[in-house]
Amino acid sequence: MIRTYLSILLIGLAAVSCQTKEKLPVLETGSATPMPYSWVDIDTGHKLIHMVNREGDNRSFYFHNNPFLPAVDGINPKMIFYGTVDGDRQLFSVDLKTHEPDQITSKKHVSGEIVGDKGRHVYYQCGDSVFETGVEDHQTRLIYVFPDSIRGHITTLNADETLLGGAISSPEEQKLFKEHPKKSDFFNIIFEAKLLRSLFTLDVKTGQLKKIYSEHAWLNHVQFSPTDPDLLMFCHEGPWHKVDRIWTIHISGGEPKLMHKRTMDMEIAGHEFFSPDGKRIWFDLQMPRGKTFFLSGVDVENGGEKRYSLSRNEWSIHYNISPDETLFAGDGGDPGQVAKAPDGMWIYLFHPDGDHFRSEKLVNMKHHNYHLEPNVHFSPDGKWIIFRANFEGHTDIYGVEIAKSNE
Numbered sequence: 001m002i003r004t005y006l007s008i009l010l011i012g013l014a015a016v017s018c019q020t021k022e023k024l025p026v027l028e029t030g031s032a033t034p035m036p037y038s039w040v041d042i043d044t045g046h047k048l049i050h051m052v053n054r055e056g057d058n059r060s061f062y063f064h065n066n067p068f069l070p071a072v073d074g075i076n077p078k079m080i081f082y083g084t085v086d087g088d089r090q091l092f093s094v095d096l097k098t099h100e101p102d103q104i105t106s107k108k109h110v111s112g113e114i115v116g117d118k119g120r121h122v123y124y125q126c127g128d129s130v131f132e133t134g135v136e137d138h139q140t141r142l143i144y145v146f147p148d149s150i151r152g153h154i155t156t157l158n159a160d161e162t163l164l165g166g167a168i169s170s171p172e173e174q175k176l177f178k179e180h181p182k183k184s185d186f187f188n189i190i191f192e193a194k195l196l197r198s199l200f201t202l203d204v205k206t207g208q209l210k211k212i213y214s215e216h217a218w219l220n221h222v223q224f225s226p227t228d229p230d231l232l233m234f235c236h237e238g239p240w241h242k243v244d245r246i247w248t249i250h251i252s253g254g255e256p257k258l259m260h261k262r263t264m265d266m267e268i269a270g271h272e273f274f275s276p277d278g279k280r281i282w283f284d285l286q287m288p289r290g291k292t293f294f295l296s297g298v299d300v301e302n303g304g305e306k307r308y309s310l311s312r313n314e315w316s317i318h319y320n321i322s323p324d325e326t327l328f329a330g331d332g333g334d335p336g337q338v339a340k341a342p343d344g345m346w347i348y349l350f351h352p353d354g355d356h357f358r359s360e361k362l363v364n365m366k367h368h369n370y371h372l373e374p375n376v377h378f379s380p381d382g383k384w385i386i387f388r389a390n391f392e393g394h395t396d397i398y399g400v401e402i403a404k405s406n407e
Contacts, residue, residue, distance in 0.1 A: 025039045026042050029367065030368065033393050046400050046404060048398055050398060051398060052094050053098075053100055054101045063331075065115075067080045072120075080093055080115050085106075091122050104122055105122070105133055121134055128147075151169045151174050152168040152169075156222050159229040164202040167199055168199075169195070176189055176190055191237065191242070198211045200212060213249055218236065232249050240289070248281075263287075268288075281298050284316075293310045293314070293339065294310065309356040311359075317331055317374075318330070318375055323378060327351060328350040328352070332345050383403065384400065385402065
């Protein structure tokens with residue numbers, strides 16, 4: 001069903017404008033259920049909108065997974081997201097000018113957040129089966145079925161959209177996950193088990209699977225470079241203070257390369273992501289854990305690091321970078337997170353200023369439960385921050401305008 005809003009209908013992500021002369025309401029974000037279609041956050045002065053004109057639970061992608069498709073041949077730009085249908089998550093697209101959704105998948109147990117923005121396909125997994133579906137025509141093709149002897153998950157697509165990538169785990173590891181379903185239980189158990197995992201590629205056209213690297217370690221967070229189709233990033237998962245986490249490998253051959261070496265006790269680095277030009281890998285750096293906070297970017301070629309310091313309240317679970325690489329954003333965190341921030345529940349915009357960030361608060365998240373991580377994305381035009389939240393009592397997707405509202 002399409003949600004009916006009594007307030008102002010907004011169109012156009014690049015230049016959202018009111019269709020009436022009524023002023024937008026100025027409200028505390030999350031103070032009403034439901035919130036209007038659009039409003040101005042009373043604490044920050046920034047405009048927010050619902051990104052999806054759809055009832056039910058809607059969820060945007062994890063912070064480093066690109067959800068956007070460009071405009072082509074009279075088709076408006078789009079964003080891919082998950083929406084719940086009859087208790088199952090399905091992939092949808094949303095027109096970024098009209099905000100109208102279109103359901104893409106209709107299978108059981110859909111998982112994966114992989115968009116081919118050149119070929120305009122989504123890639124996903126249902127149990128042991130990997131599929132490709134066209135965003136506009138919804139034509140679906142089975143690419144591969146994992147055999148019973150292994151457990152594999154696709155997580156990424158390379159820059160020329162010829163190869164999917166992911167990790168394969170053992171039946172022994174899956175048994176441990178089943179016996180210890182809570183992250184607080186399995187996180188150390190899987191790390192200490194040191195079971196064999198393998199990185200793999202999967203040819204999109206032929207369905208040929210190739211193992212490219214194996215190690216008795218918890219290989220995870222697999223991401224292809226956005227510009228180099230041969231370069232794959234992965235992590236050694238586990239308690240961050242026990243691992244040198246961030247690695248790259250060329251899938252055509254060679255040994256893994258460590259991107260950041262810890263230098264002190266309890267130092268942690270993680271939640272890594274590529275810059276849009278593929279030249280840097282950015283990550284949350286704490287030296288030591290929970291005490292001193294940075295966003296650090298390591299040069300993929302020469303290993304040189306650039307760091308921006310943040311305060312405890314500015315620390316965020318996830319960060320992201322604008323398409324032109326001039327701004328950063330963060331999704332904040334509640335007092336229960338690693339930073340123990342007393343006032344960190346905000347969506348932030350960060351301006352690089354020398355060796356530190358100058359922060360701007362965009363959304364007050366005091367009514368949001370951070371068990372759902374907001375996972376910020378910049379819109380393709382760099383004018384909005386898109387995130388997910390539950391301050392209306394269900395999960396939905398919102399956009400906050402970076403420019404202050406004139407309402």
